[in-house]
Amino acid sequence: MTLHYDIDGENFQTAGEASANVKKVLRQLGISTDIIRRVAIAMYEGEINMVIHANGGVADVAITPDRIEMTLEDSGNGIPDIALAMQEGYSTAPENVHELGFGAGMGLPNMKKYTDEMKIESTVGVGTKVFMAVNLK
């Protein structure tokens, strides 16, 4: 099963809708709550990052008997130093999202923590592609 989402970068109010939908679908499929939780958090962090840092993008989710794969792709400014961005506490989030509780620099570390595989490809000025997978077996 594959799911596709367009993530609107302008609208903070709808940020999280794709993740909420993925969570709902996984629940309907009878996936265990622990797996759902890991996928939902990883997906939400990635979705929010695209909204805050890249003006939106697209998300594709593939559900197979073996695993759940999430691919998030945007045409934002890219990440100059991925190793630095992966460090806990590193953030370039603007002041206006700090007020909302974002910008702790914990999103990418959470995505790594909750998934079994994570790959980031990014080119400055071109965009970022994040691949994550959670194994079902």
Add this chain to the structure above:
Amino acid sequence: MTTAELCARLSLEPLCLAEPDRPVTGGYAGDLLSWVMGRAQSGDAWVTIMTNRNVVAVASMADVACIVLAEGVEPDADTLEAAQKQGVNLLRGESGAFALCAAIAAALAE
């Protein structure tokens, strides 16, 4: 202890009690959303002073039992709406986060 029981026990205000029977198994306090998603456990009562609608999404993704707004803060209108729509328990207490956590811990210890 269920969320409804915790709510009654601490005299919290049930702004949205979508899942009254959801068991509360622990607690977490924090306002930085990614810290909450990284550290809170499924089934926790999450104490925060953040009022924007993203707290509802975070509570849902992190699978906490309930959000407990501290200091009597007023949730944004769309936050309450989101809680109702997404079926997330949203409670409110007049005390600060420390006192609320102490009360939650005491209730869970019994």
